[in-house]
Amino acid sequence: MTFVFPKDFTWGTATASYQVEGAIHEGGRAASIWDTYCAVPGNILDGSSGEYACDQYHRYPEDIKLMQELGVESYRLSVAWPRIVAQYDGPVNQAGVDYYKRVLEALREAGIKPAVTLYHWDLPQYLEDRGGWANRETALRFADYVAVLAHEFGDLVDTWITLNEPWCVAYLGYGNGAHAPGLHDHAKALAAVHHLNLAHGLAVKAIRAELGEQAKVAVTLNLAANIAETDAPEDLAAKRRADLIANEVFLGPMLDGAYDPEIFEATKHVTDWSFVKDGDAEIAHQPIDVLGFNYYSTNHVRGCAAAATFEGDRHANAMPAQECVETLPPAGELTAMGWNQEPEALTAMLLELSERWPDLPVMITENGSAWEDEVSEDSAAPGGVIVHDPKRVAYLNAHVKAVAAAIEAGANVTGYYAWSLLDNFEWALGYTKRFGIIRVDYDTQARIWKDSAFRFRDIVRANAI
Ligand code: GBH
Numbered sequence: 001m002t003f004v005f006p007k008d009f010t011w012g013t014a015t016a017s018y019q020v021e022g023a024i025h026e027g028g029r030a031a032s033i034w035d036t037y038c039a040v041p042g043n044i045l046d047g048s049s050g051e052y053a054c055d056q057y058h059r060y061p062e063d064i065k066l067m068q069e070l071g072v073e074s075y076r077l078s079v080a081w082p083r084i085v086a087q088y089d090g091p092v093n094q095a096g097v098d099y100y101k102r103v104l105e106a107l108r109e110a111g112i113k114p115a116v117t118l119y120h121w122d123l124p125q126y127l128e129d130r131g132g133w134a135n136r137e138t139a140l141r142f143a144d145y146v147a148v149l150a151h152e153f154g155d156l157v158d159t160w161i162t163l164n165e166p167w168c169v170a171y172l173g174y175g176n177g178a179h180a181p182g183l184h185d186h187a188k189a190l191a192a193v194h195h196l197n198l199a200h201g202l203a204v205k206a207i208r209a210e211l212g213e214q215a216k217v218a219v220t221l222n223l224a225a226n227i228a229e230t231d232a233p234e235d236l237a238a239k240r241r242a243d244l245i246a247n248e249v250f251l252g253p254m255l256d257g258a259y260d261p262e263i264f265e266a267t268k269h270v271t272d273w274s275f276v277k278d279g280d281a282e283i284a285h286q287p288i289d290v291l292g293f294n295y296y297s298t299n300h301v302r303g304c305a306a307a308a309t310f311e312g313d314r315h316a317n318a319m320p321a322q323e324c325v326e327t328l329p330p331a332g333e334l335t336a337m338g339w340n341q342e343p344e345a346l347t348a349m350l351l352e353l354s355e356r357w358p359d360l361p362v363m364i365t366e367n368g369s370a371w372e373d374e375v376s377e378d379s380a381a382p383g384g385v386i387v388h389d390p391k392r393v394a395y396l397n398a399h400v401k402a403v404a405a406a407i408e409a410g411a412n413v414t415g416y417y418a419w420s421l422l423d424n425f426e427w428a429l430g431y432t433k434r435f436g437i438i439r440v441d442y443d444t445q446a447r448i449w450k451d452s453a454f455r456f457r458d459i460v461r462a463n464a465i
Contacts, residue, residue: 003404004464010113010415011460012074013067013437014366016120016164018050019424021080023057027095030082032122033132033173037180046430053425054440060103063421064110066438066447071460074113076365076417077103078120078164085145088126097152104156113158115365115417117220118146118203120164121179121427128181133169133192133199136275143202150210160215161292161365162203165222166196166250171318178318178428186320187271190249194275197253197284204286219254220292220365223247223353225345226299229328234303238325241266242301245319255357257285266321290414291353292365295346295399297339300328333391336370336433341395343402350406350413361414364403368419369395370426370433373450383448387439392452396437400465418456422447 018034038049056063067075083096107114119142127138146162163169172179175189183189200219207215224246228239244263252259258281264273304324330340346367353362374388400416407413423436431442437453440446459465 002464003401003408004462005404005407006414007463008414009463010074010363011463012072012076012113012115012415012417013070013421014076014417014419015056015078015421015424016117017078017080017083018053018120018122019420019426020054020056020422022051022053022055024049024051026057027083027099028086028093029080029096030086031125032080032082033125033128033180034122036125036128037182040182043182044428044430046432048425048430050425052442054422055445056422057099059445061106062447064106064112067112067421068110070453070457072112073460074115074158074415074417075107075421076115076117076161078117078122079149080122081119081142081145082122082124084148085124085141088124088130092148097148100153101156104153108156114156115159115161115218116149116153116157117161117164118142118149119162119169119199121169121173123180132174132181133195134174134185134188135191136195136198139195139199139202142199143206146203147206147210150207150215154211154215158216159218159290160203160207161218161220162200163196164220164365165294166193166200167222167224167246169196175320176318184317189318190267190271190273190320191275193249194253194273194280197250198280200254201284201286204288205283208286216289217286218288218290218292218363218365220294221247221250222294222296222366223251223349224299225295225297225342225349226301227345229300229302232303234324235301236303238301238303241321242299242319242325245321253281253284254288255285255291255360257281270320288360291357291360291362293349293353293362294366294419295349295364296337296367296369297330297335298342298345300331302326302328335391335395336372337429339369341369341398343398346399346402347406347409347411350403350411351409354406354411354413358412361412363415363417364413365415365417366419367399367416368392368435368437370435373434373439375439381448383439383441383444383446385439385441385448387448387450389450389452392437392450393455396452396455396459397465400459404465
């Protein structure tokens with residue numbers, strides 16, 4: 001059975017500045033926390049960094065051509081804050097503004113709508129030096145930076161996405177140190193949570209102040225798909241606790257205007273939340289047009305009665321107040337990230353979101369998978385190789401079908417962005433994991449279509465699965 005997507009459904013591909021741009025010393029860019037973090041031996045699995053990445057800084061015309069060939073209607077890219085404001089309290093860096101203007105204009109010429117993420121983790125190091133997201137000032141500086149973008153790029157951007165995955169920013173950056181800036185401090189992680197909520201609200205206000213109500217504004221969350229392993233009360237309580245600290249800490253302030261009081265109770269041994277000031281709730285709670293949702297996998301959880309966490313627990317120590325949340329080892333065929341595949345959970349979550357906020361459309365701003373691709377030499381092929389990636393094709397099919405099932409059952413889903421257009425710098429895992437539908441040869445920077453790119457092109461062309 002073929003499912004045809006709504007006429008105005010948006011198909012796109014996604015990337016992020018630090019993961020693809022390279023050129024970290026060009027255009028007057030300041031250092032970001034990821035430059036600093038990558039320089040510490042042991043932080044990145046292969047000792048690499050985003051110094052060269054996919055060189056999209058120079059190769060964006062070629063990458064835009066690839067997107068035209070794929071037939072996608074939108075490109076989700078991010079702006080590197082350290083390119084735009086290169087000094088603390090300093091002036092706007094014109095070279096940085098000019099660079100993104102060129103990219104956005106090239107996208108317009110190609111007929112591809114930019115969905116621009118304003119923060120995808122590359123905080124200027126000079127702000128981390130003042131406390132980073134644990135310091136309220138970072139939210140205020142974010143608003144200043146966003147005002148510059150709204151002013152400069154107002155007529156070039158289709159969708160403004162304030163933040164990418166504040167969960168990762170707060171809990172991996174400040175909780176377990178798996179991401180930059182590499183801190184292990186749950187109190188700071190919760191302060192970061194709050195300041196990110198504030199930054200989101202301030203950014204929406206800055207965009208509206210410049211562009212008014214017609215600007216299309218979103219935020220992207222990696223809502224955790226926590227599944228209670230049984231209906232036993234302690235397992236349901238574990239799911240509730242994981243949902244609260246992973247998801248509700250953002251959904252509450254951003255979409256409902258308040259933190260669930262249970263959050264304060266659950267974390268009172270960690271912090272007194274005195275960083276929440278009068279008026280913050282109103283600031284964080286700004287009307288938005290779309291909710292961005294990044295979905296990859298699920299977490300099966302059990303309560304305290306169960307045994308200790310398995311080795312390599314993905315959540316170990318990232319979030320506070322998880323003492324009675326045991327994450328079970330992932331089951332079934334795992335991706336190269338060690339993540340399980342459970343597309344039905346995507347359908348279920350989309351339906352839940354639409355039930356809870358019926359007037360808020362949801363866009364899948366990232367979905368994809370990493371695998372060992374099958375590369376064989378073929379001198380006649382472009383790039384000299386042929387790449388087969390049957391598992392990525394299967395994952396793509398299954399998850400696009402899951403989105404279709406949600407729409408069919410009444411969910412309000414308006415777009416799907418494949419993560420990623422290209423293989424790229426996979427954060428702490430460096431270049432060891434490939435998520436691209438297009439392969440990057442990091443020696444030559446050749447772009448080579450994988451089977452999944454052809455498959456995605458067919459889905460996009462048909463607007464159907
Ligand atoms: C996204 O993060 C990012 O937005 C993107 O930049 C990245 O390249 C892509 O996904 C692929 O990883 O193991 O402790 O992180 C996804 C982040 C992945 C966060 C699953 C939660 C489980 C817990 N999410 N993860 S942990």
